Amino acid sequence: MNKSTAIALTMLVGILAVGVPVWLAVEESGRQGLAAETARALSYAREIMRRSDATVEQVNSGIANLERTPAGEQCSDENLARMRQIDLESTYIQAVGYLDEGRIVCSSLGRDSKDMVLGPPDFVTPIGAVIYKDVRFSFAQKETFVAFGRNDYVAIIHRGQPIDITTTEIDVSLAVFSLSDSAPLTSRGFISPDWVKRLGARTEITFVESGYVVAVMKSARFRTITLAAVPIEYLNSRTREAAWRLVPVGVIAGGVLAAAVFMLASIQLAIPAAIKTGLKRGEFFLHYQPLVDLQTGQWVGAEALVRWQRAEGELVQPDFFVPLAEENGIIGLLTHQVFELVARDTGTFLSRHPEFHIAINLSAADMQSPELPGQLDRLLKTTGATTRNVIVEITERSLFNPALARRVTHDIRALGYGIAIDDFGTGYSSLSYLETLEVDYLKIDKSFVDAIATDAPTSHVVQHIIEMAKSLKLRMIAEGVGTEAQAEFLRQRGVEFGQGWLFGKAMPFAELERRMAELAMRD
Ligand SMILES: Nc1nc2c(ncn2[C@@H]2O[C@H](COP(=O)(O)O[C@H]3[C@@H](O)[C@H](n4cnc5c(=O)[nH]c(N)nc54)O[C@@H]3COP(=O)(O)O)[C@@H](O)[C@H]2O)c(=O)[nH]1
DSSP: OOHHHHHHHHHHHHHHHHHHHHHHHHHHHHHHHHHHHHHHHHHHHHHHHHHHHHHHHHHHHHHHHHHTSOTTOTTSHHHHHHHHHHHHHOSSOOEEEEEETTEEEEETTBSOOTTOBOOSOSEEOTTSOEEEEEEEETTEEEEEEEEEEETTEEEEEETTGGGOOOOSSTTOEEEEEETTOSSOSEEESOOOHHHHHTTTTOSEEEEEETTEEEEEEEOSSSSEEEEEEEEHHHHHHHHHHHHHHHHHHHHHHHHHHHHHHHHHHHHHHHHHHHHHHHHHHTOEEEEEEEEEETTTOOEEEEEEEEEEEOTTSOEEOHHHHHHHHHHTTOHHHHHHHHHHHHHHHHTTHHHHOTTOEEEEEEOHHHHHOTTHHHHHHHHHHHHTOOGGGEEEEEEGGGGOSHHHHHHHHHHHHHHTOEEEEEEETSSOOOHHHHHTSOOSEEEEOHHHHHTTTSSOTTTTHHHHHHHHHHHTTOEEEEOSOOSHHHHHHHHHTTOOEEOSTTTOOOBOHHHHHHHHHHHHHHO
């Protein structure tokens, strides 16, 4: 990826990092606002359902009580007293009375019936209840009533009573319907005739229509439907409210994300350039970690491990910069310098120690590089070393291309160099695949050595790797040996070489040489 593509991508990610959380925050606030308004509409519809169910229940029980009166006794003193009692004991009924030819001839209000004319009913329900939706009396001119009649008895209620609930919003629409009539029994505000139809066979629905959040529900006990509709303006204002709360969170989260992406991208862009500058300035150097013969304890080789000390003094670990060099296509430059540093550090040492080897790490790209044979050859020429003094380490993961791996390992060995497979066990190489490669050493990854004689699930893997290496007649190097117990375990199972802090950490070549001399003096 070139620099301008990387910058464009970073900007895009930055815009997305801010934009997406903000958009999600606004969407979420919209969802939350709609959920809140729907819950509000439902709670209003439930409340008027509770009131209308209680009203119908009181009407039914009051009329049932009066229906037991013998014929001819409907307006007796005793029955009028009963009517007054029903009236007083009920919370919703305003009056009950006896009906004769559309006129209430006596009621809980008395026998004066001249103004209590109901006229013909608006509709009759399938169970024989007669309903008068718009009842007015001259003695209560400000009020409109609804009358429910059965078997010549009627109960009168205030028309607005079932919907007389407290709402936070003044312009909420409320209505109670009978299943037998398409017009509401009582209502307030705008009610679309289509809203109730949408209920169909369901018991409860909510929807948004004509600028309202609407809830419609059917009574589980009676033939009534209630409806509540909250103007969408409340939803919008609550969405704005929620957005005011959520958008800053989205902006902050997005900003943090964008800053993190920007920082990472800056590092990604800056580090390759810094590596190139560091190579020119000679900021890279090598440390060498001894490789020990587990039987004799002799130091028989060393692995060259690159280090980077930046001009400001910061020591950067290869775990960080090697993958970045690989990803940015500059690992070849680094490997080139490693070869030069090995030549400079070892001087004539290798020519004086023909049995000692230096292991050099190669990346997947190095294996395909046409420069590799020349680099190896130059190393021999400048140091007087032989091919026996040099081992190349290739990681198991870089062997993913079988044809390439076979060709490269064959070519390197044909030149006489040794090959070690690094980090063995962390990739997916099978026994049959390894059989096809020309390699000399198998390096058992530190993670498996760490697991020796522990309860870790991988504690037995090392045994399998040893058996595999033996069957392929490969020599083994155990990496990361940290304790004598691990060394003993490996030794007993025939692992030839070990590398790890038990024997020595990676060190400057001069120190390695000095310590080897000390060991030789001791022997
Ligand atoms: N392509 C290249 N890769 C390189 C080169 N130089 C190093 N590397 C790779 O970087 C990785 C990290 O290396 P490093 O930080 O140097 O760590 C090595 C050892 O110090 C560490 N080690 C060895 N023994 C022990 C131990 O007992 N304990 C412990 N905690 N750490 C230990 O292991 C690293 C060696 O690993 P390996 O190479 O797998 O043998 C690492 O992957 C290097 O390969 C380079 O020039 N080119």
